[in-house]
Amino acid sequence: MNKSATDSLPILMMGLNHKVAPVAVRERLAFSPERASSALPELIETGKGSIREAVLLSTCNRSEIYVHTRDMTGANSKLQGFLAEHAALPVEQLERMLYVARGEETALHLMQVSAGLDSLVLGENEILGQVRSASEIAQSAGTNGPVLSALFRYAIQAGKRARRETEIGRADISVASVVVELAEGVFGSLNDRTALLIGAGKISSITARALARSGLCCIMIANRTFERAQKLAKNLNGIAVHFDALDEVLAKADIVICSTSAPHLVLHVDTVAKAQSIRNHRPLLIADLAVPRDADPKIAYIPGVQLANIDNLEVIVKTRYPLTTSICREVEVIVQHELEGFCQWYNARRCAPIIQALHQKAETIYQTEVEQTLRRMGSLTPRQEQLLQAMGKAIVGKLLHEPTTCLRELPPDEDTSAYIEVLQELYGIQ
Numbered sequence: 001m002n003k004s005a006t007d008s009l010p011i012l013m014m015g016l017n018h019k020v021a022p023v024a025v026r027e028r029l030a031f032s033p034e035r036a037s038s039a040l041p042e043l044i045e046t047g048k049g050s051i052r053e054a055v056l057l058s059t060c061n062r063s064e065i066y067v068h069t070r071d072m073t074g075a076n077s078k079l080q081g082f083l084a085e086h087a088a089l090p091v092e093q094l095e096r097m098l099y100v101a102r103g104e105e106t107a108l109h110l111m112q113v114s115a116g117l118d119s120l121v122l123g124e125n126e127i128l129g130q131v132r133s134a135s136e137i138a139q140s141a142g143t144n145g146p147v148l149s150a151l152f153r154y155a156i157q158a159g160k161r162a163r164r165e166t167e168i169g170r171a172d173i174s175v176a177s178v179v180v181e182l183a184e185g186v187f188g189s190l191n192d193r194t195a196l197l198i199g200a201g202k203i204s205s206i207t208a209r210a211l212a213r214s215g216l217c218c219i220m221i222a223n224r225t226f227e228r229a230q231k232l233a234k235n236l237n238g239i240a241v242h243f244d245a246l247d248e249v250l251a252k253a254d255i256v257i258c259s260t261s262a263p264h265l266v267l268h269v270d271t272v273a274k275a276q277s278i279r280n281h282r283p284l285l286i287a288d289l290a291v292p293r294d295a296d297p298k299i300a301y302i303p304g305v306q307l308a309n310i311d312n313l314e315v316i317v318k319t320r321y322p323l324t325t326s327i328c329r330e331v332e333v334i335v336q337h338e339l340e341g342f343c344q345w346y347n348a349r350r351c352a353p354i355i356q357a358l359h360q361k362a363e364t365i366y367q368t369e370v371e372q373t374l375r376r377m378g379s380l381t382p383r384q385e386q387l388l389q390a391m392g393k394a395i396v397g398k399l400l401h402e403p404t405t406c407l408r409e410l411p412p413d414e415d416t417s418a419y420i421e422v423l424q425e426l427y428g429i430q
Contacts, residue, residue, distance in 0.1 A: 009103040009346060011151065012072060013110070014079040015057075015064030018120050021097040023311045027292035028087040031058035032261055033137050040143040043067075043082050050074030053145035055138040055152065057113070059130050060175070060203075060291040060310050061120050066110065068147040072102060107151055107342055111335045114159035116168055117328065120310070121175060121317050123168040126206075128159040150345055158338035166330040175203070176210035178313045179287045183255050184214065185316075186285050186306060194218040196253035198246070198267060199260035200228040203289055207257050208236050220249055224260075250275040256286040258294035267295040273302050287313075351407040354420045357429045358403065362396045 016026065031039060036056045043054050043065070053068035065083070069075035083098065084091040101109045109118070114131045116123040135152035138144035144152075163169030180190075187193055195211050197204045200223035208219055219238035222245070223229035229240035241249045250256070250271065260266055267286070272295075276284060281304035288295040288309045300307040348355075370392045374385060407419060423429065 009107070009343070010069050010072070011066065011103065011106045011147065012069050012075050012079070013064055013066045013101045013106040014076070014083065014098055015062060016097050016099065017062035017064075017118070018311060018314065020099060023291060023293060023309050025087070025089075025094075025097060026061070026063065028089065029058070029063040029083060030060075030291045031056055031063065031086075032263075033133070036134075036137050037141045039082075039086065040138055040141040043078070044143050046082070047075060047078040050078055053138075053148045054143045055134055055148050057110075057131060057134040059127065060289065062113075062118075064113075066106065066148055066151070068145060076100065104339070104343065107154070108335065108339055110151060110155045111158040111338055112332075114155040115162035115331050115335055116159065117331055117335070120314060121178060122328075123163075124174045125163070125169065126174055126202075128156065128163070131159065132156055146349070147346070151342060154338045154342040154345070157341075158335050161334045161338070162331045165334060167327050168331050174206060174210075175289060175310070175313060176207040178316050179207055179257065179289070180210045180214050181316050182287065182308060182313065183211070183285055186283060187254065189215065190217070190255075191215045192217050193254040194220065194252055195255040195257060196220045196222065196241075196249060197232075198222050198256065198258045198294060199290070200225070200232045201259060201261065203259040204257065205232055205235075207259065207287075207289070208232070208238070211255070211257075212236055216255075220253065222246055222249065247271055247274060251278040254282075254284065256284070257289065258286065259289040260294050261290070262294065263292055265294060265296050267299065269296045269298040269302065272299045272305060276302055276304055279304075347407070351420070354423055354429070355404055355407055358400060358423060358427060361427055361429055362400055366392045366396050 016029070018026070036058060040054050040056055044051055047054075047067075050071035051067045051069050055066045057064045057066070063083075065079055067075055067079065080091050080095060080098070084094045087094055110131070112118050114128055116125070116127055119127050131152060135144055135149065135156075138148070183190060183193070190211070193216055195208070195216055195218070197208055197219065200221055204221070208221070212219060219233075219236055220241050221229040221233045221236075221238055222241045222243050223232075224243045226240065226242055232238070233240040246267075251274075256267070258267055267288075272284075272286070284305045286295055286299060286305060286307045288307065291310060293309060295307060295309075297307070297309075299305055370389060373388065374380065380388070403423060
């Protein structure tokens, strides 16, 4: 009897993304590297008996947990409880937004994510690095074992190939590109406009470069660590400002980009209202790219202010950056190829003990028979002995080739126990 794919490939994924949950919910499940490093061992500890390995992929648009499990039902329950606890929401409320993938579907989903097929901006490039980082964080936390390490390795390979071999990576498309599009929609030409970046991390850097290419007049960078603001400002020919001078410089900006990793609001409604009063309520665009959000949602009600969070960018994305069906199909072919590679790797791994035992049994028989034959044949030249040894090895290799290949290439939904039992009986392997 065949088992299902969920039995033969014991991996499970649970999470939510921009398609099913608003930023107000996603920000509750935003895991910084530090938070993920402490949460993953906690998950393994509470999931004893059901969870063997765990990797947490957390970006602005998604929070997903991948686990290698010995008990699908138990792991599913543990993950629901884990996510509900970290989101500080009832399980019943969060459950309506969660999606789950099991077995081969889990591997397929991760590879589609890595290839850019499941992003807010289809084909965006940042996700590939985020998938790699998630695996590395879990590795450092001691929760990324052989199965998930291989899964993420194949997923990263799928992402690299998609961008190298198809047109999905034809342009440097990212959320930063969408911000520029939004700014040009508000102001037209950006040549005489000034931008203020709150935060000096990777997203700020990418967005600032996109704005600079669009002809922005001036870029100011504010960061809690002033040295980081200075470093980014030097690279962009911008101006570094102290974080405690935010009230003052805010009045000089036309565009504000927020992208800090702070777990709390950094741009408050009173601060923006004061700046707008000084600016005589001229148009001000604030793009909050952070999850958790940096800007107070009430800012949107201040006259002259347009506040956009990561979810508001989706309308522009759908109209400005469509991908043709043919490109997506090309990427799916690559994804399927890497998926097959991972499944073959897993099948070889699960059948490794019987394959090893089979070869050991054959090696023992071969050595015994060759030694007996050499004694019976008397004196032989070294060359003759070498030829006899080679013939024995060749016979063993040819006899074992078919059963070994069959085991390694079993479909992921195929039950290996029947094959193993037959081989054990036929060859007398315990």
